[in-house]
Amino acid sequence: MKYLYEFFRDPFGTLRIKLSDEIKLFADFIEDIPTEEEADEYIEIVENVLNGLHEKFEIQLNATSVLIKKDMTVLEHFFRYEEPYENEMETEEFKELMLIWKSKIPERFKKNEN
Secondary structure (H helix, E strand, O other): OOOOEEEEEOOOOOEEEEEOHHHOOHHHHHOOOOOHHHHHHHHHHHHHHHOOOOOEEEEEOOOEEEEEEOOEEEEEEOOOOOOOOEEEEEHHHHHHHHHHHHHHHHHOOOOOOO
8 A cells, every 4th residue: 555544543442544644535435334345345346447347436425425437536525624625546546445444344343452
């Protein structure tokens, strides 16, 4: 993954992800993926776009929408009060980010043992 990221626990103990500034809005989309099965569905959609099965595909979650195209994925945030309202990243990197998140989902709501 070419972008910086780190995991942290919020005050409620839930595992969250912090992304570098140029893609930080993607965290709101990624954190809305609650299960490995749902992550697999989205990863498959991205692979279908990358492989040319779909020219583009849009996924809307709670506060965000991602428009996945072969080269770039654009995220639009619906409820931000200040700019930026959109971020974009390479679709291959978006897929990698979802794979990283998927690997963390099982520990997302576990209590921090430290």
